Amino acid sequence: MEERQGRAGLLALVPGLLLVCGVLADVLGPVPYSGLPLLAAAPLVGCMVLPFRGAVITAVCACVVSVGTDLLVHRPVLALVVDLLDVAVISAIALWLKWVVRRQGRRFAAVRAVAEVAQRAVLPPLPAQVGALSVATRYECAYAEALIGGDFYAVQSSPFGVRALIGDVRGKGLPAVSTMAVATSTFREAAGRVPSLRALADHLDHALARYAADTGDTPDALEGFATAVLVEIRMEEGALRVCNRGHPPPYLIRDGEVRALEPAVAGLPLGLGLSESEVPPGTDTFAFHRGDFLLLVTDGVTEARDEKGTYYEPSTGLSGRGFHEASHLVDTLVADVTAWTGGQRQDDMAILVLTPRPTSPSAPSA
Structure with a gap:
């Protein structure tokens, strides 16, 4: 200075x-x-x-x-x-x-x-702890002048466990921000009352399709849709449920091993206006224990390219590393992607990390 x-x-x-x-x-x-x-x-x-x-x-x-x-x-x-x-x-x-x-x-x-006001309204800062999980996020725009793009995330505690959403709206600008607002507000409203993750994804799908129809977009125009991953974590069961709707898969990090949680059946993006019979079911269940990290990203991470045009792969770049908290994993990933691209990021990048909160020793009785 x-x-x-x-x-x-x-x-x-x-x-x-x-x-x-x-x-x-x-x-x-x-x-x-x-x-x-x-x-x-x-x-x-x-x-x-x-x-x-x-x-x-x-x-x-x-x-x-x-x-x-x-x-x-x-x-x-x-x-x-x-x-x-x-x-x-x-x-x-x-x-x-x-x-x-x-x-x-x-x-x-x-x-x-x-x-900045729009970003805080659509993507308010998330608490560091939600339910039994620690949470860390990062939003990086491709251009320093732009504070908000088409990526979004949300985390909500519910009677069914901690539920989280990450997604990417097609397009940029104000239409993308409006679609983001619909997706995140619908998720926050429905996450605590819709019993299944598949039903929650359908609810988001209908909301985005209805919003596209209200604004004059048609399914043929392929505007207003969003790729997304919805997850549900129940620590008492040690279970992680994932519903992938056309989005890059989340990554499970356990003991230095990074595993991409690919869906058994690929789902279609949200908001395309298709009937339920045309959307294949896609809810997969995985084990999730203390010490595990769940990493959710947008394509700004998975499609980050180096000078040779090679894509960054989190399962390779993060493999063998130890992380002591969620924010440490976020900082490491951002630094990796920045170094991989030489600071020339091609797309917006959103990162969401969830990990079980460390158990605190019980207080001594009086």
């Missing part, structure tokens, strides 16, 4: 140095008008490295110095006027560009603020 501030301070001196050099070139140089380019460059540089007020002061100083220098070297009045017009016109253009950029910056800041 101090180094950056020192560099900014040095850059702020450049417009003044250009003015001084322009005067010296005019007074001491052998060629007439040799200092004019330096005087004209001072307002341009000032607009790049100084705040707006400082840029205005630099432009005024450049005009004054131009007139003063021409008077000092006894140039004709016509030459003085031409020099002044050159510096004044360049200064005016530079100040206008700076004003436009500053206005756009303010608009961009307002858009970022709205996007």
Whole structure:
């Protein structure tokens, strides 16, 4: 931070140095008008490295110095006027560009603020603990300027165990955000009352299809659908149920071994408007014990490519590693994907990790 501030301070001196050099070139140089380019460059540089007020002061100083220098070297009045017009016109253009950029910056800041509010509304921060599970999440946009994309997740405690959802809406922009809002709100409303994971997936499917119909989308347009994985964990049974609807599979990490939980029957994405008979059943059950980690990701992880075009594979990249908590696994995965892509991420990335909470020793009786 101090180094950056020192560099900014040095850059702020450049417009003044250009003015001084322009005067010296005019007074001491052998060629007439040799200092004019330096005087004209001072307002341009000032607009790049100084705040707006400082840029205005630099432009005024450049005009004054131009007139003063021409008077000092006894140039004709016509030459003085031409020099002044050159510096004044360049200064005016530079100040206008700076004003436009500053206005756009303010608009961009307002858009970022709205996007952040939308993100917190659609994807509110999840608690670190839900039921008997510890929870860790991460949302990384492909572009730093965008705070929200088409990926989503949610975790809900229910009478049937802890239920979680992760998914990816087709498309980007406001339509994707709206579909995300429908998916997450429907999940939160239904997760505590719908008895089976398959029925919960069907409920989400109907909600997204109904929303697409209300907004004018048709199934043929293939807009408004989402891939998703729904999971249900019952620690008292040591059971993990997974319903995969066209999404990358979750990963079960146990004792350094990473296993992709592929569905026995592939399901179709949510919101396509198909009848129940056209959607194959797909709920698989796996063992889930203390010390296990369940990793759910979007295709921003599984389709992350290196410079050779090779996809990142979590079951290989995370194999043989030990993780002491859910957030440790999330941090490790983000660092791996960033290193794999060289920081050039191609798609948004959402990560959700669930693991049983460590048992705390019982308090001594009084």
